[in-house]
Amino acid sequence: MASGFTVLSGRGGEKEQGSAFRVVRQLVQPTLARMDARELRAFLGSWYDVMAAVLGLEARGPAPAPDPTGSAKASTGS
Numbered sequence: 001m002a003s004g005f006t007v008l009s010g011r012g013g014e015k016e017q018g019s020a021f022r023v024v025r026q027l028v029q030p031t032l033a034r035m036d037a038r039e040l041r042a043f044l045g046s047w048y049d050v051m052a053a054v055l056g057l058e059a060r061g062p063a064p065a066p067d068p069t070g071s072a073k074a075s076t077g078s
Helices: 015-020 023-033 035-053 072-077
Strands: none
Touching: 023 035
16 A cells, blocks of 8 residues: 555445446545635635535535435435
8 A cells, every 4th residue: 555645435336327426426525525615725726616516515605505415306306
């Protein structure tokens, strides 16, 4: 094992085969959630506005916060 590297792990089943994004989100969300707003903005750069919302790291305006598990609509099919 090389030192200086971060090891991420995630799980996916048959349902995730067509939607790998959920597994990727599972991998990166805990690490990004530990960053403060300044670090997160610096890390994501021009992608901050899109990615913070998609990853459930930030709620914008009066809309409810994004579902961090991505399961609310997926499980109901709506």
